[in-house]
Amino acid sequence: MLGLTSNKGASDFELLHTGGEFLYEKVLETVSTWGTEENLMFVIGATRAGELSNARKLTPHHFYLVPGVGAQGGSMHEVFKEGKIKDCGLLINVSRAIIYASAEEDFAEKAREAALEYQKEMVEYV
Numbered sequence: 555m556l557g558l559t560s561n562k563g564a565s566d567f568e569l570l571h572t573g574g575e576f577l578y579e580k581v582l583e584t585v586s587t588w589g590t591e592e593n594l595m596f597v598i599g600a601t602r603a604g605e606l607s608n609a610r611k612l613t614p615h616h617f618y619l620v621p622g623v624g625a626q627g628g629s630m631h632e633v634f635k636e637g638k639i640k641d642c643g644l645l646i647n648v649s650r651a652i653i654y655a656s657a658e659e660d661f662a663e664k665a666r667e668a669a670l671e672y673q674k675e676m677v678e679y680v
Contacts, residue, residue: 555585557609560599560622578605582612591615598637600628600646606636617643624651624672634679642680648672 558568558578568578582596598609600622609618618637622628623646630646637644652672656664 555581555594555596557582557596557598557618558602558605559597560601560626560628564599564602579608579612582609586613586616591617595619595645597621599626600630600633601626603629603632603636606633610637610639615639615643617645619645619647621647621649624648625654626650630672630675630679638679646676 558564564578568576568581570577572580585596586594588594595617596609596613597619598606600620602622606618606620620628620633620637623630623633633644633646648669652665652668655661655668658664
């Protein structure tokens, strides 16, 4: 379920105040009752790492898909610091920074190098 995106458009809806809370908070609270921690996950953008700790208070055991590390400027360190739970609970997506690591003929090699660097960084935090 879409919780809070990394894009600037989040302020159009997700960050609107509704009765003393952000709309994304209401979405997390309401939707978390529709399923379980085993069959429901939320998308929380990496550029909103400051809101990850707040999201964790609302959905402390749910799994999060976290796009926005890399090209969009999200910090893997901040994502882990604010969103990691006992069993990690994070699926971090880094795509553009990998697939566009080079526009030259060495693109496959550079993409592999970038992917390995992100994988090494993830291992540090897990």
